[in-house]
Amino acid sequence: MSGSVATVERELSIGLMGQPNTGKSTLFNALTGSRQHVGNWPGKTVEKKEGRFSQGRHSYRLVDLPGTYSLSANSEEEVITRQHIAGEDIHVVAALVDASQLERSLFLLADYAGINRPVVVLLNMVDVAKDQGKSIDAAALSARLGVPVFPVVASRKQGLEPLYDLLDTADFSDCALSDSPLAGEYRKGFGEVFEKLEDILAKMDFGAYTSAWVAVKLLEGDGEALALVKSKAAEVDLRKIESLLDGIKDGMLTSADCKFRWIESLVKAAAYITGKKAGLGRFDRMATSPVLGKLLALGFILGGLALSMVIGFSLMGVVGAVQEPLIGGVRTLLISINTAPFLISIVCDAVLTSVFFALMMAAFVFSTVLVFGFMEEVGYMARISYVFDNLMQKLGLHGKAIMPFLVSFGCNMGGITGTRVIDSWKQRLLAIATSWVIPCAGTWGVIGMMGSLFFGANAVWVVLSLFLAAGLHMILTAKVFGRKLVSPEDKNGLIMELPPYHKPNWKSLLRFVWLRTKDMLTRAMRIVVLITVAFWLLSWSPDGLLSSSIIYKVGTAIEPFTMIFGLNWQLFMAFIVAAMGKEAALGAIAALFAAPDAAANLFSMAFGGGAVGANAGVALLSALTVPQALAFMFAFFFNIPCFMAVACTATETHSAKWTLKIVGYYVGVALLISGVVYHISSLLF
């Protein structure tokens, strides 16, 4: 398909390829805006982003290939990238190269040479390179490579016109990256082994891969390439190949050396001047120092959390100010047209209330993503990862996971959305699963009140044991999910790039934040409204008495089972209600412990807010034993954060399967812990 002219009617697919930190996502978001779909590659644990954009007369499909440093077969990301480049699915590849780190970021392109698919080089961040005193002759580089090279600033969508023009013609005959100069280097580096291999392989057809490309992959010890050759080669040839490869040691090193020799010749031709200043700036010296760097990171994260709370609460205030008049207005309107009270209550108390709840939470998520997205954008997040890597590695987690963990103390949704700063989908899922243990601000409110009610000053011991259990829970959870998600060979020690600091681009940052929030909100809204309405129906009764609601009937029926965990039917229902929002637990308990024949609607007491505190206290003290109270506190503390957080998890992981696994795990562990606590404390109190 190389050099072919796509018909105008056909929608072109463009693959976006680049090493991490070359601005790939920025360009992807800038081009596709909200016309994007995020999922996983079929059957893979790697995220797939696809989107569309229109330019001139045409619409294009843009596929964001996973960010990788090379195209070896050592990770899922690399295999996906190279298979899709070589496949029929993508018509042209746009290869992003960082102009400020030209030499290193050309390595991926060197690995591309030998895959016969049209490619265009986008020389990104030319503005940063210029600031660092580096200049690149794009025309000379293009002449050397034999493919178009366009200098661009992805975050500002600058310099993309030549790319649009090229796409418009759909003629990619000038985009064939030749592998012959590089093959020359391989011949020099490997000697006659390479030539012999190439000769044998030349007889076979490897689709988009040239024989030189396959030959060097064999020399690098690439398992996938060997399997490919085995499927094509005759027995005689295969034996020859195997005997040629037998004497090869450190093929990977020789190959990399050849690639960089080729790159060095390119860089020279492009009159690239390497930056003079190595070393760390004054800020970076602090940011990367073991002790000071950690304190600085904690300061920035906690400061960022405080800032996002301020922004979040102001936005919440705006939403809240609209809420009451709006719901009141709707209620008046519905009454005026003689709607059945049942329907009015469902619309106003359940649907609208939950919509506003979701909106308020989205305000917090919006501000968290903004503050921490900023830290990622300027490049500081990599420093946080660096200073915390040793500690987090002990849990098998990514260094960057420290940020979502701390944010979760404010709100788990912020933490879950915050895991976006972790590139690897598997590591992100692991961080999310572990972050669920962390109690949010709402949890502490309830624990504090119940603790002081039952244990007075001794509540300190309860809180300490909760902390201890939480610590063990986190270690266990990281192990359980880590074993499933991260295979031993994935556990490569840290080799990480600390990207240079960038000036933030507000437009691209806000675009990113808006996309995230909208994504999360639409999904969370559906789930929360659905669950709230279901719960409203279950707690509704025609005579207004709790004892005639479905919840009462189900709850009392399964009480023999829930008592295994030390939870009588009221506590078990409160445990479930609290999953709709931790703050709702106290109101729910108050409603549930009211006399069964009193007119008490569980729903409105849990979510209507108001003065429940004192009454709840009295009802609680008389109705509960100490072991029961303890069992509930532990069950409540370790239950899933809330359904909004579950919705966030589904959005971030785009895996219903994994989300349900995590939910099942947490509910199971919470009940197990409460059962253990109940039975042990029954012996003591």
Added chain:
Amino acid sequence: MSISQTKEGQVCRVKGLNGDNRFLSRITSVGLTPGSRVEIIRNKGKYPLLVFARDTMLAINRKEAGNIFVEVIA
């Protein structure tokens, strides 16, 4: 000597790399190949090393650093 035995501020040349294919692929793809020039930026205690090579600041774990062999050139 291994790169973890160097001192901050030294400039080295990579002499050799040891390890499995996965490690070699990763370390070479970020720019550390035999013969390349590396500046030691930070090398303290148990913490990962910070080195500067091919315009790139790299953090490398101590265990992995033990498999990178260098000679000091300045």
